[in-house]
Amino acid sequence: MTESARKDQFDALVVGGGIAGLQSALDLADQGFSVGVLEKDASIGGKMIRLSKVFPTLDCASCITTPKMAAAAHHENITIFTDCDLKSLDRTDNELIAQVVQRPRYVDSAKCIGCRQCEYGCPVYVPDEEEGGFTLRKAVYIPFSNAIPQVATLDVEHCSLCGKCAKVCPTDAVDYFQQPRALTLTATTAVMATGFRLTPIHQKKEYGQGGVPNVITSLQMERLLAPHGPYQRVLRPSDGKEPESIAYVQCAGSRDKSLGISYCSRVCCMYAIKQAMLLSGSLPLADITIYYMDIRAFGKGYEQFFQNAKAMGIEFVKGKIASIAPATEQKVALKYEAQEEDGRLATREHDLVVLSLGIVPDWNPAGTCSLATGDDAFIRCSMPQIAPTLTNMAGVFVAGVAAGPKDIVDTITEAGAAAMEAANYLKSRSATKAA
């Protein structure tokens, strides 16, 4: 650990504890630099820990993400701050100063042993967003089974203040009076790895604005496919029926000027193909159809992956979906332009429809720091061709989907590059100081 390593003073600050942030943090920490990782959620891991399996290898996402999360959490040079809101990030001549507010968990993380007694004792049930809203959790809970840290968190909005969690906690960790904590963290360099969220489902009127039963998002399907997911099998949410016919609507939130999102989100073709393959494994008799505008299988081995899906019997229909509406027997009616036939408008019904929603940035730097964003609202790279992790702020680098949509392979590569730029920056600063 370098001299600057104190609990509030680091060589590098990493904002975002998804796979990009964790990779950058590990690469810097392994070189001896002290790193503070700032995460807004109650656990690190980002979207990747919430996926089922990953294209193109179909490795279990949780099995390959958990070791990285644990490596970061146990690294002597890394300090992780969860539940944090970054209020400002300013540069002085020598350092970056981050003003942060850490939201209360209402559970003392130094005392909590992750035994879940509070969760078992809590009488309040709440829809579990971690499981796509398909199942329930308690008002006091550990976010998910392999969350890091394994510390319970109390959802004050739903807590009935019955006191049962505090009574059953063997270490007296529940603290109803915990207050937000203001932190001032300083560092010489920073990597912004704030990732993405999906295009809001309610934005498109033609697609039912989230109100058509049995129309779900691609991230919800990831949970249905996960071995430890809400039902442990794929069932239709409205009535628990095993779907016999499943459809994917591609470009449901990208390449769509009416939503202000004209770019391609790059991963949707591949994740839809992946999910379709996984579905044909778990529901061998189901018909699976992917409605697409173009298939973009851009990465190494991806075209073969697409061809394998076709060989497995997954149907690819070229046509933009014009509208989505409820049909009889809780089915969903898709109206589309049959481009490979005579271009006429056709309608087909499916038991379950998955929207391949687009990818938009999870964080907007405006009002927090002077980082510039591009027309697409992602953090702008100042030298995209030759140094794609450089931003307009000196000593601040960007990695992963924070800079624009990309898959895990490219995210990891970029996170390594950002760590290398940050390490070079740290070395050049210490050389300047020594001179």
Ligand SMILES: Cc1cc2nc3c(=O)[nH]c(=O)nc-3n(C[C@H](O)[C@H](O)[C@H](O)COP(=O)(O)OP(=O)(O)OC[C@H]3O[C@@H](n4cnc5c(N)ncnc54)[C@H](O)[C@@H]3O)c2cc1C
């Ligand atoms: C449905 C779906 C399936 C996919 N399947 C695959 C696949 O099979 N294979 C593949 O290669 N890719 C896949 N991807 C893409 C993959 O999810 C991304 O490449 C990867 O998650 C990007 O990681 P990231 O760390 O950049 O972003 P994220 O995973 O979004 O992580 C960002 C982290 O930053 C945190 N954060 C955000 N703002 C702040 C802030 N202001 N302060 C502190 N923390 C903040 C977030 O809470 C989050 O933890 C899929 C994507 C989707 C939507």
